[in-house]
Amino acid sequence: MKPAQRKLTGPGLGLAREMAERYAVGVKRFLLNRMKTGRQDVDDLAQEVHLRLLRTPQETLVRKPPAYIFTVAKSVLADFYDVKRRNAHVVCDSDTLDAAFARQTSADPAVECQLRQELTKALGALPPRQQAVLLLRFRDGLAYEEIAGRLDISVHGVHKHVSDAKARLRTLLWDRKGERG
Amino acid sequence: MTASVDNDRGTRTLAERAASLQLEADTNPTDPKAAAEYWRWAQASPEHTREALLTGALDDLLAGIDPERQIDVAALERDGGNVIPLPLAAGAAPGKRETPWPRALAAGVVLVLLLGSAVVTWHLAKHSGAPAYLTGAGEERTIALPDGSTVVLDTQSRVRVRFSAHSRDLDLDGQAVFRVAHDTARPFRVHAGGSVIQAVGTEFNVRTDGGTVVNGGTVVSVLEGVVQISPEGSGPGQPVRTLPAAPVPLPAEQGAGGPLDAGRVAAGQAVTLSTTGEITHRALVDVAAVTAWQQRQLIFTHVPLPQIVREFNRYSSRRTLRVEGARAQKLTYGGIFDATDPSPLLEFVAKDPTLVLEQHGNEIVIRDRAGS
Numbered sequence: 068m069k070p071a072q073r074k075l076t077g078p079g080l081g082l083a084r085e086m087a088e089r090y091a092v093g094v095k096r097f098l099l100n101r102m103k104t105g106r107q108d109v110d111d112l113a114q115e116v117h118l119r120l121l122r123t124p125q126e127t128l129v130r131k132p133p134a135y136i137f138t139v140a141k142s143v144l145a146d147f148y149d150v151k152r153r154n155a156h157v158v159c160d161s162d163t164l165d166a167a168f169a170r171q172t173s174a175d176p177a178v179e180c181q182l183r184q185e186l187t188k189a190l191g192a193l194p195p196r197q198q199a200v201l202l203l204r205f206r207d208g209l210a211y212e213e214i215a216g217r218l219d220i221s222v223h224g225v226h227k228h229v230s231d232a233k234a235r236l237r238t239l240l241w242d243r244k245g246e247r248g
Numbered sequence: 249m250t251a252s253v254d255n256d257r258g259t260r261t262l263a264e265r266a267a268s269l270q271l272e273a274d275t276n277p278t279d280p281k282a283a284a285e286y287w288r289w290a291q292a293s294p295e296h297t298r299e300a301l302l303t304g305a306l307d308d309l310l311a312g313i314d315p316e317r318q319i320d321v322a323a324l325e326r327d328g329g330n331v332i333p334l335p336l337a338a339g340a341a342p343g344k345r346e347t348p349w350p351r352a353l354a355a356g357v358v359l360v361l362l363l364g365s366a367v368v369t370w371h372l373a374k375h376s377g378a379p380a381y382l383t384g385a386g387e388e389r390t391i392a393l394p395d396g397s398t399v400v401l402d403t404q405s406r407v408r409v410r411f412s413a414h415s416r417d418l419d420l421d422g423q424a425v426f427r428v429a430h431d432t433a434r435p436f437r438v439h440a441g442g443s444v445i446q447a448v449g450t451e452f453n454v455r456t457d458g459g460t461v462v463n464g465g466t467v468v469s470v471l472e473g474v475v476q477i478s479p480e481g482s483g484p485g486q487p488v489r490t491l492p493a494a495p496v497p498l499p500a501e502q503g504a505g506g507p508l509d510a511g512r513v514a515a516g517q518a519v520t521l522s523t524t525g526e527i528t529h530r531a532l533v534d535v536a537a538v539t540a541w542q543q544r545q546l547i548f549t550h551v552p553l554p555q556i557v558r559e560f561n562r563y564s565s566r567r568t569l570r571v572e573g574a575r576a577q578k579l580t581y582g583g584i585f586d587a588t589d590p591s592p593l594l595e596f597v598a599k600d601p602t603l604v605l606e607q608h609g610n611e612i613v614i615r616d617r618a619g620s
Contacts, residue, residue: 094301094305095304095305095308098302099305099308099309109301109302110294110298113295113297114294114297116297116301117291117293117296120291121291131273131283132273132283132287132290133273133274133300133304136290136300136301136304182309183312186309186312186313190313190319195324196324198319199321199324201310202313202321204310205307205311207321226268226271226272230264230267231264233303233306233310234260234261234263234264234266236306237260237267237302237306240306240309241302
């Protein structure tokens with residue numbers, strides 16, 4: 068029984084939604100928290116999520132696969148804490164589990180500060196147009212069409228800038244060489 | 249550009265794909281094609297899944313970008329046509345080597361990044377000033393060439409660089425990824441295993457093993473652009489002969505086949521070359537597998553055990569593996585391994601009741617169990 072599911076059957080839909088959101092955000096925080104030092108954790112999580120994706124029947128119609136993958140990831144993480152709890156031979160309620168889970172999946176102020184600094188620096192390493200596209204999209208919340216109009220480029224061009232910029236940020240921030248060396 | 253960023257080229261290719269597929273799926277939520285494409289890609293391998301997760305996590309981080317709104321987008325837009333990135337602030341990313349020069353200047357500097365202490369560089373008397381670079385077992389290095397091109401040299405490989413005013417020639421033994429700076433006046437040619445691979449402003453991976461690779465000969469995988477392949481010693485423009493065997497049909501738009509295109513290999517394609525420079529096999533490039541060695545990963549899909557063992561041995565001089573016995577020779581395995589650590593493979597092999605592991609000094613022998 069997954070703790071997330073157990074919680075969901077209890078206090079009603081409002082909390083269910085809140086938990087779902089918290090856990091999806093949790094997965095992202097989990098990954099971000101491990102950006103520099105937890106490469107193995109990230110690889111392990113990806114490996115397990117990959118196996119579960121393979122077990123998903125091919126005929127399953129996944130409407131929003133990006134969201135679905137995070138749903139799978141959060142159940143992997145929840146299972147991990149469930150196994151840990153059972154192996155601990157200590158009876159603890161789901162609040163304790165949630166507390167442990169929360170520590171792993173919420174923003175750590177020190178990591179948060181480092182992340183923000185590194186993002187600012189990595190952003191500065193991008194070409195100006197890529198910086199502009201990311202800021203207009205993620206800071207100012209503009210639609211891709213609006214960004215295209217403002218910068219006088221095609222929507223496809225905006226998409227390309229976003230993908231290229233994210234890929235560059237990904238290698239700058241999760242630098243695998245840096246970890247090894 | 250820092251060498252470590254070049255080394256991450258393979259990862260970046262995956263990250264770009266993940267970001268682009270996620271964006272398409274998110275912006276076209278009613279398009280089943282976009283969803284299916286993302287889904288297929290993300291479940292293709294653990295690496296793809298990881299990149300799918302990381303690109304999603306990156307969105308979360310980007311949501312908090314520049315909270316004090318200190319960056320002026322209008323100012324960036326004025327610089328929009330200028331593709332030179334802003335220099336990284338000092339100490340930007342821990343562990344990353346900074347290039348203190350602007351990019352334009354960096355192209356004129358030879359940057360030799362040593363990733364291992366036992367790396368030896370020697371200068372050939374034959375070509376005064378023509379350097380050659382060598383990597384030992386488990387070592388890998390990035391070499392920035394004077395023309396702005398870079399070479400990432402895999403373990404137990406060597407490359408000799410012979411640049412002149414009219415040409416850029418390199419001799420390769422082993423494996424390397426070449427990222428070629430554009431210079432129409434000086435063709436960039438890699439000589440490997442009896443073939444000449446000429447770049448047309450491109451990035452490609454060459455692997456030669458003196459014919460010991462199971463596929464035989466030299467393997468050229470083109471990641472970007474187009475290369476022209478010809479047999480060693482043939483004049484420029486003389487096309488390569490293609491043997492009849494071409495088992496993998498390639499998409500028509502990639503321009504494979506046809507007598508005029510015989511030696512042309514475009515991005516996304518990989519060819520195997522015989523020692524006489526003939527193309528014996530064409531296939532689509534598995535970008536993740538081809539560039540995995542840059543992350544010290546070995547990716548196998550149904551690969552015979554002896555070949556897997558040979559790959560691991562390329563990375564380690566401390567402990568070598570050997571396969572003996574008719575049955576063991578024929579076994580095939582798949583998986584993603586850390587190139588420097590064969591223990592997961594050995595653990596897996598040890599579980600096979602028909603095989604036995606023996607340690608003789610620094611050598612581990614995998615052999616058929618007697619009577620099985």
